[in-house]
Amino acid sequence: MGDDNWCSDDECNYYYDQNCDEVFEVDDGAGIDSVMAGYKRPTTQVISRESLVAAQKQDLRRVMEMLSLREHHARTLLIHHRWDVQNLFAVYVEKGKVALFADAGVTVYTNSELSSSLQSLSLQSSSSVFCEICIENIPSHQVTRMECGHYFCNQCWTSHFIVQINEGKSKRILCMAHKCNAICDENIVRDLVRKKHAETVEKFDRFLLESYIEDNRRAKWCPSVPHCGNAIRVEEEVCEVECCCGLQFCFKCLSEIHSPCSCQMFELWANKCRDESESVNWITAHTKPCPKCHKPVEKSGGCNLVSCICRQSFCWICGEATGRDHTWTAITGHSCGRYQPREKLAELAKKNLYRYMHYHNRYKAHMDSLNLEGKLKETMQQKVSLSEKKHDSSIRDYSWVNNGLSRLFRSRRVLCYTYPFAYYMFGGEFFNDDTIPKKERERKQNLFEDQQQQLEANIERLSMFLEEPFDEFKDDKVIKIREKVLNLSAVVDSLCSKMYEVIENDLLVSQTIAPYKSKGIEKASLLNS
Amino acid sequence: MIDFSRVQKELVECGKDVEGSGIKLNIKGDSLARLIGSIPGPIGTPYEGGIFKIDITIPDGYPFEPPKMQFTTKVWHPNISSQSGAICLDILKDQWSPALTLKTALLSVQALLSSPEPDDPQDAVVAQQYLKDYQTFVGTARYWTETFAKASSLGIEDKVKKLAEMGFPEAQARSALDAVGGDENLALERLCS
Incomplete structure (x- = not known):
């Protein structure tokens, strides 16, 4: 009975997602007047060494067409505006062409100006020209006039270019005249330098090319080590991406993916975990003192109810003594997802330590589970292949196992990072917003923790069903498990999405987080060269 | 080059x-x-x-x-x-x-x-x-x-005289000024040490 139902539900998920993409693209296109209309490209793209030229050309062409410019002028403008085409157009609309060009050091002659300036040079061409740099008279055919009107001998220009390129100033080689703000024509630079030092031209070209990544807010090198050679270009800076080398990372801060925790919070958290790794980390992450005999207890496997050799049972998550009656998801009469300040501990430091331990334990527990991803996947594959070989079974489709597993990993990652988020959000140490009354803040914290607990419970249930030895079960039992897995997957997905919503809309004021992606981290598509 | x-x-x-x-x-x-x-x-x-x-x-x-x-x-x-x-x-x-x-x-x-x-x-x-x-x-x-x-503009003789007035023997003042290149203060330091 469940089959059709669940399939359609799954489709529903995907449909919802496509919707999301569409909204995004419309938003993007509506950015700036008619120029931008109809301009569309995939949201994230991998730019390889080979396609870097093509990627840069895309933006150059837009500026060249809009302002009817030659390529080197467009490049100078874009480097000045850090490859932000929209910002460039905005300045153009606001301040006009003259100011736009002057700021960037671009000199463009109209046809009549050009011819008159050429004339003035040709007037001198009969004799020789005085070069102010080498203080010599130079035959006029060995003299080059830059677009700003200043002219010097080719030898001086060449030396100047080579010094500037070697000093790493390829992207902004100024005219040699004192206080002249004009950028030298890259074609002249290339032609003159090539005659003397061809390798330096390569260097110059590489700097101009890589400026597209180095100076561009929307493009960054993939942070893989060793470097895969690729860069990623996005439309929206706050997002998480997967490079074609397989590395997933936060585009904004280039660290591991960490949403719904904000970049700022995650940086603090990562540093804190590193700093305290020697003492707190080890003690809290590897052992728990038994509440009765105080011996350190290590969890070897199974659920969260642990029993010490002294026969005392306690909750692995919070370390509190409990009874023995429990299920996979809960211990009877025990709830510890909420943080309760220990009033007895007067010293603030100790309180903070416990607070940190509380969140760190949960963060670490889910992180450990995530790290076993590969192993779990393997055992699941075995179970699937065993099931598929069963002769007495009519079930052929086991895609729900993999889908459920992916959902489990994705949502566990989300859950994992809600703990550092909560640590900073409700700590009062940072992010202390006095404008919101205490009651209101408490209400928000409760709402968040409710969401978090719901998510946690459902994730554990999903995990439980997936770990059932379904390869040993009869068809009717397998169908039941499948039903549960599909159902829970959908629930967990919507809870994750809700979690992001709560964080973005209700809690974070000044920070943004990468949007929730139901289908997992977006894989950047390859840009064709 | x-x-x-x-x-x-x-x-x-x-x-x-x-x-x-x-x-x-x-x-x-x-x-x-x-x-x-x-x-x-x-x-x-x-x-x-x-x-x-x-x-x-x-x-x-x-x-x-x-x-x-x-x-x-x-x-x-x-x-x-x-x-x-x-x-x-x-x-x-x-x-x-x-x-x-x-x-x-x-x-x-x-x-x-x-x-x-x-x-x-x-x-x-x-x-x-x-x-x-x-x-x-x-x-x-x-x-x-x-x-x-202005060290060079003030004549060496004036400085020798100045130091002599402070109570240093003229010959010593002259050699101290010579040794420090004519700087009055440095010569004084040298004489005192």
Whole structure:
């Protein structure tokens, strides 16, 4: 009975997602007047060494067409505006062409100006020209006039270019005249330098090319080590991406993916975990003192109810003594997802330590589970292949196992990072917003923790069903498990999405987080060269 | 490779106008790579009357790279290190243009003496004093000019006499002044130690 139902539900998920993409693209296109209309490209793209030229050309062409410019002028403008085409157009609309060009050091002659300036040079061409740099008279055919009107001998220009390129100033080689703000024509630079030092031209070209990544807010090198050679270009800076080398990372801060925790919070958290790794980390992450005999207890496997050799049972998550009656998801009469300040501990430091331990334990527990991803996947594959070989079974489709597993990993990652988020959000140490009354803040914290607990419970249930030895079960039992897995997957997905919503809309004021992606981290598509 | 022909031309050019600008350029050793420039302290400033010597090193890439300049005469100025003589001036760094010359650079240094920029200091102590206690700054700057930038103008005989009046034997005062190159204060230090 469940089959059709669940399939359609799954489709529903995907449909919802496509919707999301569409909204995004419309938003993007509506950015700036008619120029931008109809301009569309995939949201994230991998730019390889080979396609870097093509990627840069895309933006150059837009500026060249809009302002009817030659390529080197467009490049100078874009480097000045850090490859932000929209910002460039905005300045153009606001301040006009003259100011736009002057700021960037671009000199463009109209046809009549050009011819008159050429004339003035040709007037001198009969004799020789005085070069102010080498203080010599130079035959006029060995003299080059830059677009700003200043002219010097080719030898001086060449030396100047080579010094500037070697000093790493390829992207902004100024005219040699004192206080002249004009950028030298890259074609002249290339032609003159090539005659003397061809390798330096390569260097110059590489700097101009890589400026597209180095100076561009929307493009960054993939942070893989060793470097895969690729860069990623996005439309929206706050997002998480997967490079074609397989590395997933936060585009904004280039660290591991960490949403719904904000970049700022995650940086603090990562540093804190590193700093305290020697003492707190080890003690809290590897052992728990038994509440009765105080011996350190290590969890070897199974659920969260642990029993010490002294026969005392306690909750692995919070370390509190409990009874023995429990299920996979809960211990009877025990709830510890909420943080309760220990009033007895007067010293603030100790309180903070416990607070940190509380969140760190949960963060670490889910992180450990995530790290076993590969192993779990393997055992699941075995179970699937065993099931598929069963002769007495009519079930052929086991895609729900993999889908459920992916959902489990994705949502566990989300859950994992809600703990550092909560640590900073409700700590009062940072992010202390006095404008919101205490009651209101408490209400928000409760709402968040409710969401978090719901998510946690459902994730554990999903995990439980997936770990059932379904390869040993009869068809009717397998169908039941499948039903549960599909159902829970959908629930967990919507809870994750809700979690992001709560964080973005209700809690974070000044920070943004990468949007929730139901289908997992977006894989950047390859840009064709 | 240094373009010595340009340095040579600059030396000739500068030599023609010593009377007008007061700016001198001399070769330090036997290479054109090391020069000594000297500029008169601008009139109407605490540096008036002093002659300031500047050590100039011509880099390989000159004139496409800026020359290195450093005061050898001690100066009390917010943009010049009172310890090392290092100069904080944009045209000697990123605002250098090959169209500038040693003479124009020295003129800019001279202009810097007239108009300090305490917001972009090389010497924080001096800059603080300039901003908070301008009178003391002027006093110190003038005293340093008198002591260090005029050492040669005050005759050796006068200094010997001065030290003798303090009670040092004349011969000792003379040899102490000789040993420190005519600096009165340093000679006094030497005599006392």
